[in-house]
Every structure is written in C-alpha cells, then in structure tokens.
Amino acid sequence: MKEFAYFGKPALPLGDEIECEAKYENYYLIANKPAPNTQIHAREIDYYLESSDEDALEISKNVSILYEARALAFDGSKFEKYSKTVGKRVLFIGTNPDMSLKASLEKLDFKVICLDEIKFIYGCAGELCAIIEQGLEQAEVECDFAVFFGGCESWATRQSGCFDASAISAKEILEFLSSHTPNYTYQNYIFCQNDACLYHHKRGDVCSKCVELCPTVAILKNEDEKELVFSPIDCIACGRCVSICPSGAIDNAVITRTSFEALGRLFKSRIPIIAKDGFLPKVRFKNSVLPLVLPSDGILDFNNILSLVLGCGGEIFIFLPNMPKASKEAIALANEIFKARFGCELVRVFDDEISLQEAISKARYKNIGEFELGIYPNKASAISAKLALIAGSLDLGEFSTYESTAHGKISVDESKCTLCASCAGACPTSALITDSANNALCFNESLCIGCGYCVISCAESQTISLKKGKMHINTEFFAPKELAKDELFACVECGKEFATKKAVEKIASILTPAFSGDEKKLRTLYCCAECKAKLMILSQSDEGVLDV
Incomplete structure (x- = not known):
C-alpha cells in the first residue's frame, strides 16, 4: 500500500510513489481529496495541477514535491486529534436574532433559547455557561453553543462554541453546528516544551507574551503554580504565540521548526509561495514557483524564515494577508541581513494576487549557495548557527532588532x-x-x-x-x-582550592561582624567545607560544649 494517493485519473503521468485512481476504501497518508481513510487532505495538489503552466515533466516533479512536503511535516508533527460529545442547546443573544437561522436549527433538532443580553459567558463548546441578571440576582444558563447578534464585546467570542453573527454568515454557523454535533472534533495546533518556557516555574514574571497575544482563552496563566494552561479546543490556529515566543518553547504542532529546515531543502532550486492551507491565491504557476501551505498565518518566526531561505538557497514568496506583527518584524530583520550579505532581499511579501502573479511571471531563481543545516538543541542555537552560515568571515554590520526577534x-x-x-x-x-x-x-x-x-x-x-x-x-x-x-582561593588550613577569591571575600565581609572576637570562627570563613567542620568541632570542644 502506498502512502500517497491521487483520487481520480490525472491528466498527466505522476510519480511512481503516487497511487493514481486510488480507492476510497483503502488507507493512505496523503491524498488530493478528503476521504474517510486518508490522514491528510492536501488540497494544494489539485490546486497546483489546475493552475500550473509548466511542462508536463516539471509538473510531475513538482507534484511529487508537494506530496513529500506534506509527508515531511507529518513525520515531525506533534498534533493529536480529540473528540467530545456535545449537545444541541444553542443560545441566541441579542435583541434582533436571526429567526430563519433559528428555524433551520430547530429542524435539525437543536434547542434554541433567545436572550436579549447576558453579563458574561465562560467555558468551551459543549460546556458553556452564560451569566444573566434576574432582578437583583444573577443566574447561570448552560448551553453548548452561543450566537451573538448585533455585535458583542471581545470577551464574548474568546471561547470555542461562541459566534459573532456580524462576522460569520448564518450559513456558515449552520454548517459548523451541524457538522460538530453530537461529536465535536478538534486538534492541538501548538505544543509547549516546559523546560524551555520562560514562564514555567520561573522566579518573577520574565515572559508571558503568548498569553498576552492569544485572541482566545487557548493559553492562560496559572499564577499560583507559575504554569501555562493550554486549551486545544479554544485554539483558532492563528500562530501568534509561535511567532512571539522568544525561547521557542511554543511551537506549531503541524509543522515544527525542525520540519521547516527539511522543507527548505525539499524546495531547493525552486521558489515556494508560502500560503495558508485553504486560502491559496488564484494565480498561474511557472518559472519553478510552487505552493507551500502552512496551517496558520502566524508561525513564521525569525528562525523559520532563515530555515526556508537557506534550505531553498534563494528567494521565497509569502502570501499571508493576516500575518501578525511579530512575523512581519522577523521578515524585516531577515531581509536587512540578506541585503547586507547577498545584495538583495530574499523574502518577498504579497498582499494581493495581482502583484503576486506579476512576480511569478518574472521569477528567476537566485542561487545564494549551499548551506548545511544541522540539528539544534533550541531555537537560539538554531538562529545562531544559521546567522553564522550567512555571515561566514564577513562583518555584516549592525542591525536594529525588535522585541519579537528576541x-x-x-x-x-x-x-x-x-x-x-x-x-x-x-x-x-x-x-x-x-x-x-x-x-x-x-x-x-x-x-x-x-x-x-x-x-x-x-x-x-x-x-x-x-x-x-x-x-x-x-x-x-x-x-x-x-x-x-577570578583566581581560586586556597583553604588556609589544607591549601585546597575550593572557591573563587571574590566569593570567599564576599561571604567573609558579611559574616565577620557576627564572628568578631572569635578567631577560630573567623578562620573558618577562609576554609574549605571539610576544614570548616573540623575547626568548628575543635572550637566547640574548647568551649566545653563537646566531651572529647
């Protein structure tokens, strides 16, 4: 059984590693269409085949790369899938609810309750609790989902299962609710390595940028335990926490930093268009340009950008209209360094399809050389090694950094x-x-x-x-x-070097007033641990404390 499947008959021959005219009942890792027994739906396969103006041989090679890119990401992934049983209780909140949506939901056996307003709502999909006022008292209304009409406060939709009807259509709400009941499926898009986290069990509040930037309640702080609390069901896969994390403790679960290094090498001699899965630009492909999909808009940090450029050995195009500020700052710094070293910017960002199409039409692969990327213990060492590869023996000059580039x-x-x-x-x-x-x-x-x-x-x-x-x-x-x-200090009794001179003198300056007039105790301040104990015992013996 092959891992790569193509459902349907392709218009041109594909690589031998791809099973064409695949059967839906078989099991595959990656396929061009969704199927019950297929792990990953790589929609960019059909997208590229329909949009490429390359010759047949080049298209076949590039399709193989697209399959392999998904496989590389999967091999290094840390994501897990979850499922929970939820009910069909829906709250409509607002003075002007969509009654046609209410009727449509009720036809699907949803129970809809309408409220003019609430004070607050908390929980997650399937376990929501709305706070309402009843006279001078407050009451709780439990529900599985909530829809706000006429606008709402920012807190209203921070948890999963809550929708702002002014931001999402009634059709989309209906489709979501019907597809997520009675089984609500979700996955983790991020994971955290606690030993690298600058908040986890640290003295003082060194860092909690991820919590500050998270638009939902997917990351919260347990201040008593000094731990981060993660809620995968509330994560919307924006990736902001990944791009802002200075230590690299938080990483994307679908495409890890290590996977980015492998993906860069896979696209060697080609120009990838970095785009979000499901939001691919409507362009025609040629000149060795092909898509590389990401699960989130915000996972391009400084390290990942360096990985892609050095792996590809040339330019990369980015079409991510909702990139967070941290990613934009990382790109700006990377381009300044690339310009100092290679004479040009190597990361090109596009906000519209017209300018992107023009760039594709004029694209020419810029070969900046071969760079051997290794395995690194943390994000900082990875960035250091990549900058060293770029700089070589050259002095590239001084660069302004941003808070996000850490x-x-x-x-x-x-x-x-x-x-x-x-x-x-x-x-x-x-x-x-x-x-x-x-x-x-x-x-x-x-x-x-x-x-x-x-x-x-x-x-x-x-x-x-x-x-x-x-x-x-x-x-x-x-x-x-x-x-x-500093130089090492030698024990005044046995001559063994046991600490730095400054450390000994510092402790002695603190304790000397307390030992004033006691020569033996004062001498212990300049002794190693063994001799210190010996002198203290002798001192106690002389004072009659010990019977020796």
Whole structure:
C-alpha cells in the first residue's frame, strides 16, 4: 500500500510513489481529496495541477514535491486529534436574532433559547455557561453553543462554541453546528516544551507574551503554580504565540521548526509561495514557483524564515494577508541581513494576487549557495548557527532588532561579580556559561534572547546589565567572551582550592561582624567545607560544649 494517493485519473503521468485512481476504501497518508481513510487532505495538489503552466515533466516533479512536503511535516508533527460529545442547546443573544437561522436549527433538532443580553459567558463548546441578571440576582444558563447578534464585546467570542453573527454568515454557523454535533472534533495546533518556557516555574514574571497575544482563552496563566494552561479546543490556529515566543518553547504542532529546515531543502532550486492551507491565491504557476501551505498565518518566526531561505538557497514568496506583527518584524530583520550579505532581499511579501502573479511571471531563481543545516538543541542555537552560515568571515554590520526577534547583550560589573554562576544556571539558552578551566564567566551574544532572567537571578545588586535593540553580526558575535574572571582561593588550613577569591571575600565581609572576637570562627570563613567542620568541632570542644 502506498502512502500517497491521487483520487481520480490525472491528466498527466505522476510519480511512481503516487497511487493514481486510488480507492476510497483503502488507507493512505496523503491524498488530493478528503476521504474517510486518508490522514491528510492536501488540497494544494489539485490546486497546483489546475493552475500550473509548466511542462508536463516539471509538473510531475513538482507534484511529487508537494506530496513529500506534506509527508515531511507529518513525520515531525506533534498534533493529536480529540473528540467530545456535545449537545444541541444553542443560545441566541441579542435583541434582533436571526429567526430563519433559528428555524433551520430547530429542524435539525437543536434547542434554541433567545436572550436579549447576558453579563458574561465562560467555558468551551459543549460546556458553556452564560451569566444573566434576574432582578437583583444573577443566574447561570448552560448551553453548548452561543450566537451573538448585533455585535458583542471581545470577551464574548474568546471561547470555542461562541459566534459573532456580524462576522460569520448564518450559513456558515449552520454548517459548523451541524457538522460538530453530537461529536465535536478538534486538534492541538501548538505544543509547549516546559523546560524551555520562560514562564514555567520561573522566579518573577520574565515572559508571558503568548498569553498576552492569544485572541482566545487557548493559553492562560496559572499564577499560583507559575504554569501555562493550554486549551486545544479554544485554539483558532492563528500562530501568534509561535511567532512571539522568544525561547521557542511554543511551537506549531503541524509543522515544527525542525520540519521547516527539511522543507527548505525539499524546495531547493525552486521558489515556494508560502500560503495558508485553504486560502491559496488564484494565480498561474511557472518559472519553478510552487505552493507551500502552512496551517496558520502566524508561525513564521525569525528562525523559520532563515530555515526556508537557506534550505531553498534563494528567494521565497509569502502570501499571508493576516500575518501578525511579530512575523512581519522577523521578515524585516531577515531581509536587512540578506541585503547586507547577498545584495538583495530574499523574502518577498504579497498582499494581493495581482502583484503576486506579476512576480511569478518574472521569477528567476537566485542561487545564494549551499548551506548545511544541522540539528539544534533550541531555537537560539538554531538562529545562531544559521546567522553564522550567512555571515561566514564577513562583518555584516549592525542591525536594529525588535522585541519579537528576541536578542540582547549582557555586560557585567566585574568588581561586583563573585562568579557564583547563578546567572549561568538561570540562562535558558546557555548564552552565559562558566569556564571552570579559567574561573571565568563567558557570554555568547549570538545565543542571547534578552529575557533578563540572568538579571533577576543575580545575587549581587546592579551587577548584570542587559541591553536590547541592536546586534552587530561579525565573527566576534558568535565567539564566547569573558565577562568576569577570578583566581581560586586556597583553604588556609589544607591549601585546597575550593572557591573563587571574590566569593570567599564576599561571604567573609558579611559574616565577620557576627564572628568578631572569635578567631577560630573567623578562620573558618577562609576554609574549605571539610576544614570548616573540623575547626568548628575543635572550637566547640574548647568551649566545653563537646566531651572529647
């Protein structure tokens, strides 16, 4: 059984890996049409076949690439499908409800209740609860879905199962409700790696940008536990959380960052048009241009853009009219760097089909070279490695960064630093590390995401400073630099080196007043742990505390 299926008879020969005139009762991974036993409906297959002006051989090659692109994304995906049983209780909220929609729903056995207004609504599809006023008291009305007429407050549609009738047609509401009852199916579009999250169990509120940007209640904060709470049923797959996450803890579940690197290589020598699945532009394809569909408008962060351009080895086109601000800022920074290195911008963004079609007609693949992408432990190291590939041994100059492109530069007041290494232990990207061989604190600027957790974690006041807004890309940008250094202190009893001189002196300066007049206790401040214990025991023996 083949993984790739084409339902129907293609107008031209397709690759041998594709089963043509496939049977709907068989099981396939990817197909050009939806089918009960097919995992992925790749609608871009028929879309490309109907819209391409390439010759037959080139079309056949490109169709194989489109199938393979879906397979690559699936292999690295982290999405899961869910289903829950929901009822048919619908609230119509507003003074002028659509009575024809009410009648249509009731024909399908929905129970519709009309209310002029509510105070609030919470929950999710199948488990909604509306708060209403009854005289001087409040009451709760449970329902499975709610439709607001005549406009509504922003909170009204943040949860799943709620619709603003001014933003969606009655036909679409009817189709959605009838197709999502009694089984409401959904999936996760994002996932989070807690060990990389800058909110999860962290001291202080270092970052919660994803919560601030989420247009629904799909991501909330549990402030007592310092944990993020995710609700897949409420996620609308906008991708804003992915594009803004500085550490890369949040990633898209359908196409992960690792998958972007593989997809870039797959489109080598071609120009992909990045578009949202289901919202493909009406254009004619030629000049080695072909579509690459994404599940969301907002998952293009700085790292993913670099992956696509370096993998393709040339230009990419983007047709995502609803891209969030963070993605636009990432593209702007990437293009400045590409222009400094290659003499031209390599990411072209289009908001309308006319300008996109004109660009396709004039498209010529720009080969910027071969770049070997590897496997990286986190988003910061991936960006660092890709920028190093771009820069090589060149000094590309200084670039202004944005909050969404997450970069910072650390400096340390060496006179105050005791090299306790709390900052290095707190750093989520290993931009700060300790060099035990040289008793030094080192900083790799290319790995810094400007989170400021090192500043919060530092035990010494005003010792670490963080600056954001600029990056200068040259060879020094990628090389660890010493920020502070100290010599090791030798135990005054046994001579063993056990801590840095500054750390010992710092502790001694704090405790000396408390030990004033007690020579043995004062001496313990300059001893290793073993000798400290020995001196304390001897001191207690001399005082008669111990019977020896």
